[in-house]
Amino acid sequence: MNSGDTAWVLISSALVLLMTPGLAFFYGGMVRRKNVLSVLMQCFIIMCVLSLQWVLIGYSLSFHPGNGFWGGLQWLGLNGVGLEPYADYAGTIPHQAFMIFQAMFAIITPALIIGAFAERMKFSAFLIFTLLWATFVYDPLCHWVWGMGGWLRNLGALDFAGGTVVHINAGIAALVTAIVLGKRKNLEKNIPTPHNIPFVVLGTGLLWFGWFGFNAGSALAANGLAVNAFVVTNTAAAAAGLSWALIEWLRNGKPTIFGVCSGAVAGLVAITPAAGFVGVIPAMIIGLLVSVVCFIAVTVIKPLFGYDDSLDAFGVHCVGGIWGALATGLFASKLVNPAGANGVFFGDPKQFLIQLLAVGVTIVYTAVVTFIIYKLVDIFIGVRVDEKSEAMGLDLTQHRERAYTVLE
Amino acid sequence: MKLVIAIIQPYKLEEVKDELYKVEVNLITVSEVLGHGRQKGVTEVYRGSKETGNLLRKIRLEIAVNDNYLEPTIKAIVKGAKTGEIGDGKIFVLDLKECIRIRTEEKGSVAIG
Numbered sequence: 001m002n003s004g005d006t007a008w009v010l011i012s013s014a015l016v017l018l019m020t021p022g023l024a025f026f027y028g029g030m031v032r033r034k035n036v037l038s039v040l041m042q043c044f045i046i047m048c049v050l051s052l053q054w055v056l057i058g059y060s061l062s063f064h065p066g067n068g069f070w071g072g073l074q075w076l077g078l079n080g081v082g083l084e085p086y087a088d089y090a091g092t093i094p095h096q097a098f099m100i101f102q103a104m105f106a107i108i109t110p111a112l113i114i115g116a117f118a119e120r121m122k123f124s125a126f127l128i129f130t131l132l133w134a135t136f137v138y139d140p141l142c143h144w145v146w147g148m149g150g151w152l153r154n155l156g157a158l159d160f161a162g163g164t165v166v167h168i169n170a171g172i173a174a175l176v177t178a179i180v181l182g183k184r185k186n187l188e189k190n191i192p193t194p195h196n197i198p199f200v201v202l203g204t205g206l207l208w209f210g211w212f213g214f215n216a217g218s219a220l221a222a223n224g225l226a227v228n229a230f231v232v233t234n235t236a237a238a239a240a241g242l243s244w245a246l247i248e249w250l251r252n253g254k255p256t257i258f259g260v261c262s263g264a265v266a267g268l269v270a271i272t273p274a275a276g277f278v279g280v281i282p283a284m285i286i287g288l289l290v291s292v293v294c295f296i297a298v299t300v301i302k303p304l305f306g307y308d309d310s311l312d313a314f315g316v317h318c319v320g321g322i323w324g325a326l327a328t329g330l331f332a333s334k335l336v337n338p339a340g341a342n343g344v345f346f347g348d349p350k351q352f353l354i355q356l357l358a359v360g361v362t363i364v365y366t367a368v369v370t371f372i373i374y375k376l377v378d379i380f381i382g383v384r385v386d387e388k389s390e391a392m393g394l395d396l397t398q399h400r401e402r403a404y405t406v407l408e
Numbered sequence: 409m410k411l412v413i414a415i416i417q418p419y420k421l422e423e424v425k426d427e428l429y430k431v432e433v434n435l436i437t438v439s440e441v442l443g444h445g446r447q448k449g450v451t452e453v454y455r456g457s458k459e460t461g462n463l464l465r466k467i468r469l470e471i472a473v474n475d476n477y478l479e480p481t482i483k484a485i486v487k488g489a490k491t492g493e494i495g496d497g498k499i500f501v502l503d504l505k506e507c508i509r510i511r512t513e514e515k516g517s518v519a520i521g
Contacts, residue, residue, distance in 0.1 A: 407442055
């Protein structure tokens, strides 16, 4: 047991937790005034519901060795998950420290999907959908990639901090829900504008800050690997924020703060799977290019296909996540992490193919199961709010609260 | 020339705008206002205490029209805003003495459209 490692993982857990309120403001600023509380509420209730789901069943399903596809049920209610290290995951920190660090990932992943169905989903349906999705999509996938015996892990897929498990996973679920839920009303005539861009900036700041825990904490120790992850995370976010602004400057004539924020988040997404395997120059390249692919996804591909991914959960998290996962297969180097692998540019094309397989499997599994869960919830209670509620806004119709007063 | 002032439910603004565009009334001013009608709607609840009888949020439209546009404008507003329930709002029609377009200093009917 190492007190430095334990302290770092606990602090990282707290940092990752803060990302969910950060995401709440990032998304909350982007929606219209009448829906801001519904987004904040969805993010916060996920913190409540999934914290409980995780200690009761989620951790066992995800991380108990079980078999290749599913963790066992032996760790239900943290039975047997104690204060001694569990060497297969982290040999120098209490098992429960690893568990609570992972809990924060299980919380933020379903919260990312909110961006796709914002402004039109019934709160009750959202709760049930989220709980089912966490249990039947996140937990199994997490087991495949990170759990002992997980079949993608055994194949050698590299995912340092959650490019496939968190970002591609949530991003694909976002695309599926956006398509099946349909567009928001009056979208063409009255393009919704973000109601509070300072909130978006605040949220981005909190996400960037928390992401150090997400990526550097994934080293699960206070060591050189954590420092590498910290440095490349910051570098990629910086490169991506800058390049998004430059793209806007060239294409639209002016750079925007909203663009810098979108770029920074895309950069953080892209570096996530790579953070423990690449050096600082590849991180810069990953960051510079992720803004190009995500910019194309949200400004060209989205209008072309016409799906209403309200806040670009797919365009940033899935597209950025796929780029990051594949870039890991290009730029990974054993010089950075001897436990990792060499990518295409360091002499081993095989890793790229394994990364491609992991991405493909995630897309197919998540898309199919998300669709099934959505349909089940829709049949039993209906997912979408009625037209009047949508027009009045979810704050008042789902929560009977309003964010802002007109006069005191 | 007439000045039409309409007080409507906020969530009906989109529909009213659509109806007005259909009759080619494009020049409107919109503001968010608070008001008291006969309606006693349930508004927000804060920590369990129900707030009723407060001032309710409405949208106020101001539309200056030439006389031949008055009826289509009123019909469009009614069509877009009417639900048949208390709280749908009101329309006021006022005589408009003068209208001046600041940019050109044109006056009267020509300045309205």
